[in-house]
Amino acid sequence: MNAMNEQQNEHPVEEFTTVQAFFVRRRNCLLLKADFSPIFVDYYLHLMQHKQRNAEAEDTMFKQLLAWFTLHLVSRPWQEYHAWTLNVKTPMLANYFVSGSSLTEDVIGRVFTEGVREPEKNMLFAQNLRTGKEPQTSVIILPGSTVVEWVEDFYRQSEQRQARAFELEGDCYALITAQPGADHDWLSELTAQDVAAIAETEEIKLLETRKFTFRCGCTLDKILPTIRTMQKDFADLLSEQGYLEASCPRCGATYHVTADMLK
Numbered sequence: 001m002n003a004m005n006e007q008q009n010e011h012p013v014e015e016f017t018t019v020q021a022f023f024v025r026r027r028n029c030l031l032l033k034a035d036f037s038p039i040f041v042d043y044y045l046h047l048m049q050h051k052q053r054n055a056e057a058e059d060t061m062f063k064q065l066l067a068w069f070t071l072h073l074v075s076r077p078w079q080e081y082h083a084w085t086l087n088v089k090t091p092m093l094a095n096y097f098v099s100g101s102s103l104t105e106d107v108i109g110r111v112f113t114e115g116v117r118e119p120e121k122n123m124l125f126a127q128n129l130r131t132g133k134e135p136q137t138s139v140i141i142l143p144g145s146t147v148v149e150w151v152e153d154f155y156r157q158s159e160q161r162q163a164r165a166f167e168l169e170g171d172c173y174a175l176i177t178a179q180p181g182a183d184h185d186w187l188s189e190l191t192a193q194d195v196a197a198i199a200e201t202e203e204i205k206l207l208e209t210r211k212f213t214f215r216c217g218c219t220l221d222k223i224l225p226t227i228r229t230m231q232k233d234f235a236d237l238l239s240e241q242g243y244l245e246a247s248c249p250r251c252g253a254t255y256h257v258t259a260d261m262l263k
Contacts, residue, residue: 019070021075024198024203025204029179032074033172057091065084080101081099084098096109105212106216166190216250220257
């Protein structure tokens, strides 16, 4: 057994990311944290499987957004489905999409860099779906140019409360949100080092854990009905290359659709 295999056996990557939610006593804040290595591994496997690749800058920002979005899901009730779409011009023109739910225990998303409409300002479109309720949508202007600023601005404008987002060592991330009666001065002055050591410096209580994987759930069988209802003649394209290429809008997975499948 070589050194790499020994290291993998000693520190195996879990099949899912476990998010822990703690209540910080005396500070009246909710702490959410997790190691996102499992989700990031699945994300890269997904890109490899579908022959996709993101530039390093966009890739880093997407992973940060995916991590803090997942932590945000755990701060919300179980039965909700959330989706964020960010149309940003700075630091680089791109669209970032993330969505997920605690009910299905999965998150998914992708980066768009081609055919992106350039906005006047960075914008975040947030949607909250709940069974039996009307969808809730909010549109937020994002003055900052980093994912940390975007997440904290979302909480300030949409959730109307203070939140701090932290990237810790490795693939660990944390999100701390203010609850009624929160110590806002303490929350404002927190550093990443403070958050890493919070179990030694503050009285915290574990409230719950939730598990997530990077998974879309799209299949060719789910995509075919949509293609069949399109009022288009695909004959020329089918005769030229023998198939249509269909792409999932949520994760970017591509599928080959033949003429027989459209009958």
